[in-house]
Amino acid sequence: MTDTSDTTCSPLFTPQMLRGVFVVVPAYNEGECIGAVVRELRAAYPNAVVVDDGSSDETFEAARRAGALALRHVVNRGQGAALQTGIECALRRGAHFVVTFDADGQHRIEDIAALLEPIVRGECDITLGSRFLGGADDIPWGRRMLLKSGVLFTRVFNRVRVTDTHNGLRAFSRRAAERIDLRLDRMAHASELLDQIRASGFAFREVPVRIRYTAYSLRKGQSARGAIRIVFHYLLGRIFP
Amino acid sequence: MIAVLVCEYLPPSSAGPPTGFQTIGVVLLGALFVVSLAAIFLGRATRREGIAWALVWFCAAVAIIRPELTVRVAKALGIGRGADLVLYCSVVAMMAGFMMMYVRLRRLQRELTLVVRHLALRETSFEANPETGVAGANQRE
Numbered sequence: 001m002t003d004t005s006d007t008t009c010s011p012l013f014t015p016q017m018l019r020g021v022f023v024v025v026p027a028y029n030e031g032e033c034i035g036a037v038v039r040e041l042r043a044a045y046p047n048a049v050v051v052d053d054g055s056s057d058e059t060f061e062a063a064r065r066a067g068a069l070a071l072r073h074v075v076n077r078g079q080g081a082a083l084q085t086g087i088e089c090a091l092r093r094g095a096h097f098v099v100t101f102d103a104d105g106q107h108r109i110e111d112i113a114a115l116l117e118p119i120v121r122g123e124c125d126i127t128l129g130s131r132f133l134g135g136a137d138d139i140p141w142g143r144r145m146l147l148k149s150g151v152l153f154t155r156v157f158n159r160v161r162v163t164d165t166h167n168g169l170r171a172f173s174r175r176a177a178e179r180i181d182l183r184l185d186r187m188a189h190a191s192e193l194l195d196q197i198r199a200s201g202f203a204f205r206e207v208p209v210r211i212r213y214t215a216y217s218l219r220k221g222q223s224a225r226g227a228i229r230i231v232f233h234y235l236l237g238r239i240f241p
Numbered sequence: 242m243i244a245v246l247v248c249e250y251l252p253p254s255s256a257g258p259p260t261g262f263q264t265i266g267v268v269l270l271g272a273l274f275v276v277s278l279a280a281i282f283l284g285r286a287t288r289r290e291g292i293a294w295a296l297v298w299f300c301a302a303v304a305i306i307r308p309e310l311t312v313r314v315a316k317a318l319g320i321g322r323g324a325d326l327v328l329y330c331s332v333v334a335m336m337a338g339f340m341m342m343y344v345r346l347r348r349l350q351r352e353l354t355l356v357v358r359h360l361a362l363r364e365t366s367f368e369a370n371p372e373t374g375v376a377g378a379n380q381r382e
Binding site: 051054069070071072073074075077080084085088089092183185236240 | 263322343344347350351354357360361362364365
């Protein structure tokens with residue numbers, strides 16, 4: 001895997017361009033680490049939008065203190081809802097590029113540049129991070145099985161060929177972000193998003209990214225039982241739109 | 242009340258005098274029948290809803306007074322007993338009811354999300370972020 005950390009210095013990434021990048025971070029009870037994530041993000045991308053999804057801890061305050069544009073859902077509405085709120089906020093503030101980024105510190109800031117590059121070059125409108133394209137050597141076995149079944153599910157139900165469907169790191173051009181309208185409020189939004197990407201007809205591309213598996217991010221991740229619930233929500237959402 | 246009148250019009254049951262269950266059932270269903278129709282005039286239910294419910298109570302009362310009628314319908318449909326017919330019908334009605342509730346719940350959740358989102362977006366439009374300086378109170382959303 002190539003090191004993308006110095007892409008931010010390339011002529012594509014001018015300070016003006018970077019101001020047009022809005023990184024949307026949905027966060028639910030991430031008070032422990034959201035501050036560090038936002039500070040790290042803002043060192044490269046000044047516009048971080050954190051959507052506190054009705055957390056009971058100090059997520060909102062921590063994000064705001066770290067310099068993020070913090071939004072608050074007064075009651076918990078789920079990750080899909082939080083993402084949609086963040087995307088709408090970014091668009092209203094004139095974003096040229098929207099990046100979605102998980103709050104638990106599992107993504108690497110360097111990977112954002114790799115995701116943005118094809119979009120900035122105008123080669124495609126959507127890029128999706130894939131942990132299986134890059135050096136996927138450190139993915140815990142249980143995670144790998146769960147994610148692979150997610151990929152299989154996606155091939156069957158969404159008819160989209162991707163290698164990693166449940167990766168929170170994605171980038172959109174403005175016109176692509178404008179077409180996103182997540183209605184499945186909870187975790188089934190990942191599949192819904194793929195449906196919308198396919199329906200929108202915009203070109204998308206997968207970009208290798210690395211996931212930092214920590215005890216914290218694994219604890220916050222989905223269990224197999226959660227995955228079954230998500231499939232159920234998704235299918236119900238297809239039956240009753 | 243009306244159900245009692247219905248008793249008069251229907252030919253007497255072959256089973257003899259009404260049982261305790263029949264008496265209580267008919268009185269309760271008659272009351273529900275009246276309440277359902279009254280709801281229309283009091284503006285608590287639409288005309289269609291009120292009449293639909295009144296019909297349900299009416300049919301239930303008839304089934305209680307003249308159980309052999311349900312047997313006849315059941316036989317015609319190939320179901321052995323009248324009680325089974327009633328059971329199947331109520332299961333189907335309940336399933337339909339659950340589905341309607343689910344659809345309604347979904348709509349309600351969707352609306353709640355839109356309200357929560359609206360509030361979240363509105364809240365930020367009033368305050369400038371101290372560091373980024375993005376958006377102030379006077380910036381139009």
